[in-house]
Structure formats: C-alpha cells, structure tokens
C-alpha cells in the first residue's frame with residue numbers, strides 16, 4: 310500500500326446543487342424502428358477471424374482500437390491491442406500479458422490496461438508517438454481508462470470490492486478526483502475535459518447507482534440515485550446519456566428524456582451531432598440501435614452479427630463488435646463508398662491511393678487485411694488487391710481541374 314502514498318490526494322470535490330432540478334420524464338411513442346442502417350450507410354468489416362475482438366473504441370478521425378483475445382486462451386493472457394487506421398491494421402502490443410480495455414483520442418493517443426504478472430490487478434498503459442509507457446505501478450487494480458482530446462486520462466482504481474475512486478493523469482501528474490468511499494467507474498471524458506461516470510452504491514441491497522458528471526470542474530448528480538443507472542456517455546455540449554429500467558435516458562439543458570423504442574437499451578454513447586448508439590436485446594441476440602435525427606435504426610437483424618460493444622464518432626460513423634460469442638469481429642458503420650473512393654469524399658485521388666497502399670501493407674506486417682479494403686479496392690472482384698486492381702483504380706482517378 311505504500312505506493313498509494315505516491316499519489317497526490319486532493320480534497321473531496323464539492324457536490325454542488327444542480328442548476329435546474331430535472332422533473333419531467335418525457336417519453337413519446339416515437340416513430341417505428343427502421344430496419345438496417347440509415348439510407349446511404351452500410352456496415353463493413355474491419356476484422357474477420359476466429360478470435361475474440363473486445364472493447365472497441367473510435368475517435369473522430371476514423372481510427373479504431375480494440376483488443377484481440379485468442380481462442381482458446383489458457384490463463385487469459387493472450388490478449389493484445391490493435392489499431393485500425395485508414396485501411397491499415399497494426400498490433401501495438403505483443404507479450405504474454407493481457408492488454409485490454411483501450412480508448413483513443415483524436416490525436417491518436419491510446420490508453421488501456423495491462424494485467425500484472427501473477428496477480429489479478431492491472432496497470433494503465435499509454436501509446437503516444439509510437440512509444441508505449443506505463444502510467445501506474447501499484448498493488449491496486451486500475452480499470453476502464455478514458456482519454457480526452459487534451460491528453461487527460463481518467464481511470465477508476467479499485468481499493469476493495471465495492472470501493473473504487475477516480476484518478477486523473479495530466480502531464481505526468483496523477484491526482485485522486487473522487488473520495489466518496491463508493492464504487493466510481495465507467496468514466497467518459499469529452500473534448501472540454503468534462504467527464505461523466507457511474508457512482509455505484511453496492512453497500513445497499515438492492516444496489517443503486519447515480520450518473521455523475523463534472524462540468525467546468527463542478528460535480529453534479531445527473532440522475533436521482535434511486536435507480537440502477539449505468540453505461541453513461543457525454544458529448545462536448547455536456548449532454549449525458551445512460552440507461553436504467555426505463556430505457557435509454559438523455560439529459561440535455563436540465564431536462565431528462567427517455568429515447569423512444571429504447572426499453573431494455575444498454576450502454577449508450579452520444580456524439581456531438583446528438584446521435585445516440587446503444588445496444589438492445591431482441592431475444593435471441595442483441596443489435597446496435599442508432600437514434601439519429603429523431604429516427605431509430607436497428608443496425609443488424611441477424612444472430613450471426615449480434616452486437617458486442619460499440620463506439621460512435623462525430624461524423625456518425627460507428628465501430629461495432631459483432632458475431633456469435635466468443636468469436637467477435639470488428640465492423641464499421643460508414644457512408645456507402647463508390648469503387649476506389651476509400652476516403653468517401655466523392656473523388657478518387659492520391660489520398661485513396663494512400664489508403665490502397667495501407668490496405669496492401671497489412672499482410673507483410675503480419676496482420677490480416679481488413680475485409681473493408683476488398684469492398685473498395687478489389688475492382689475486378691477476384692478476392693484480392695493486385696496490379697489488375699491498380700490498373701482499374703487508375704482509370705477511376707478523378708481528373709484534376711487545374
């Protein structure tokens with residue numbers, strides 16, 4: 310426990326009163342659920358293998374991180390962090406420790422946890438400028454880190470069962486930011502450094518939880534603490550989303566509303582366009598549900614593509630875990646591309662050629678080519694990308710105006 314003393318402990322944050330106490334819980338019947346992605350969007354595959362891809366996260370420049378767990382996996386140690394970036398897939402870790410639970414910011418800085426050898430506890434790791442660093446070194450269990458666009462990292466540290474406090478890392482310095490003796494976890498940071506989390510009271514039976522958020526340094530109770538509120542997300546406007554027995558809830562401008570069709574919804578994420586992505590159990594399997602422009606889209610309708618975790622970017626793209634447990638792959642919801650236009654800007658140019666080169670670099674770097682590469686660049690439809698496809702690609706290149 311002596312290592313704990315190295316961590317600067319600040320005074321408990323003041324729990325300020327809410328500016329507007331929410332009372333209304335508006336729930337309209339809403340329009341019917343629409344099957345499949347929104348018009349003009351499709352789901353493509355980033356991975357397709359027998360292993361288990363877990364805890365996917367994406368940023369606003371299209372980069373996706375996840376961990377890949379071997380099946381079978383004796384001792385649970387064969388799990389590594391992968392980064393997908395514009396057609397290129399790379400394995401960032403390669404050791405006999407479990408690397409898991411990654412998050413990524415818009416600068417491409419990645420945080421995750423690594424299991425300590427011979428123990429059940431973890432340390433926080435960071436990938437920055439091509440280097441891997443260890444940010445914690447103690448006998449306590451760190452888990453579920455989140456990174457903001459300014460590089461701030463927040464994670465929960467478990468002191469004992471039912472007791473976890475949040476810690477914040479800024480430029481080499483770690484500070485404890487909650488001190489309430491409860492279980493604080495599931496933290497999400499927005500671009501302004503505001504963050505939301507879930508404060509569980511596991512000492513009560515049945516347990517209850519409260520959605521908490523820190524906006525401009527002031528801590529608020531976002532939900533009323535009488536329900537089993539979980540799975541929170543926050544966008545840059547401070548709008549928070551979570552779920553409880555009523556469905557998926559959103560708090561914006563002091564008003565709490567329940568999303569239509571969201572009963573039994575789980576683990577929502579929200580982007581800066583106000584789109585909300587959440588999971589919904591449909592009996593046999595779960596689907597990702599996208600609430601966008603007032604409509605609810607059921608992204609998939611097949612047990613073979615059952616949803617297993619997801620994240621959402623500001624452009625409306627989403628990274629999704631999909632498959633039949635334990636064989637989960639990573640998929641991407643994006644705008645339907647024309648042949649050769651990997652970047653999706655409506656023209657075929659040198660930036661798409663760069664994506665094509667990324668796609669072709671995977672196998673020599675020891676990873677599978679993301680299937681999405683074939684969707685766009687296998688122009689002769691024979692299952693590969695080779696010189697014949699390149700010849701066809703050249704004919705597609707949009708002529709320069711000047």
Ligand SMILES: [Ca+2]
Nearest residue numbers: 388404406408
């Ligand atoms: Ca590993």
Ligand SMILES: [Ca+2]
Nearest residue numbers: 431432447449
């Ligand atoms: Ca530790």
Ligand SMILES: [Ca+2]
Nearest residue numbers: 650652654656
């Ligand atoms: Ca393009």
Ligand SMILES: [Ca+2]
Nearest residue numbers: 687691693694
């Ligand atoms: Ca081909």
